[in-house]
Amino acid sequence: MGKAFVLGFVTAIATMTAAVCFFVMSGALPAGQDSKPSRLEKWVAKRSLEATMRREAQGLENPLQPTDDNLTAGIALYRVHCQVCHGGTEGGVSSIARGLTPNAPQLAKDGVEDDPEGVIYWKVVHGIRFTGMPAFSETLSAREMWQIALFAKHMDSLPPGARSAWLAGKAAP
Ligand code: HEC
Structure with missing residues (x-):
């Protein structure tokens, strides 16, 4: 050379x-939540998240069965920790959810039932960097986070007991 x-x-x-x-x-780089990400930023964030899921969420299996008890516990936890961003049974989107970029998907409409439970669990445990999605590893137990993942996975196919608790807008303790 x-x-x-x-x-x-x-x-x-x-x-x-x-x-x-x-x-x-x-x-010149946007610092606010109210500036929409570019296509490049979205592409990079999506590919990177998918690759991390392939590596880190593989083989995470829910130890809990989808019983009414576990699902109802998941519903109660969801209401406290998730609903403000991911919505309840009917359409209203909170001001907190509206103010986030990227948007918090409203799970009753735009759910994650197709995702492996391990992926849902991973996201609850670790959160998603550079978004509004918090990590719950320091505030919830593994059992609680699996109960929430179980509920998210079965949101559109709840057995009757859990379904009526969800639709009633409250969950029995
Ligand atoms: C402060 C708002 C906020 C709270 C509270 C919150 N999330 Fe999120 N969540 C987000 C945002 C924003 C995203 C979108 C991140 C992205 O686009 O990558 C997200 C993404 C997700 C995803 C991925 C969705 C998809 O379509 O792939 C799941 C699953 C999820 N959250 C579950 C939960 C659960 C379960 C809880 C409660 C334990 C929770 N979130 C609490 C804001 C929140």
Whole structure:
């Protein structure tokens, strides 16, 4: 490799680094929740999340059975910890959910029943970086988080007891 090539290469890297620093420090990058992400940002975030799920959520199996007791416990926990962002049985979207970018999916309409329970559980445990989705690992037990994942997975196919608790807008303790 000639000296000129190496010098050119180093200069190009230095110029690019300076340009990125200048761009970041100029304040041109949106900082608010109310600015919509670009297609590139969405593409990168989605692919990256999917790849992490393939690596880390594989083989996570729910130890709990979908009984009325477990589902009803999941409903009660969902109301306290999730409903403000992910919605209840009928349509109203909270101001908190409206103010988030990316949006918090309203799970009764746009559910996660197709996702493996391990993926739902992983997201509850760890949250989703750079979004409004919180991690619950420090506030809920593994059993509670599996109960919530169980409910999210069966939201559209609840057995009668759990279904009436969900539709009643409250869950028996
Ligand atoms: C403060 C608002 C907020 C709370 C509270 C919250 N979430 Fe979320 N959640 C979000 C947002 C925003 C996203 C979208 C993240 C994204 O687009 O990657 C999300 C994404 C998810 C997803 C992935 C949805 C999909 O379509 O793949 C699941 C599952 C989920 N949340 C479950 C829960 C559960 C269960 C709880 C309660 C234990 C909860 N969330 C609490 C904001 C919240």
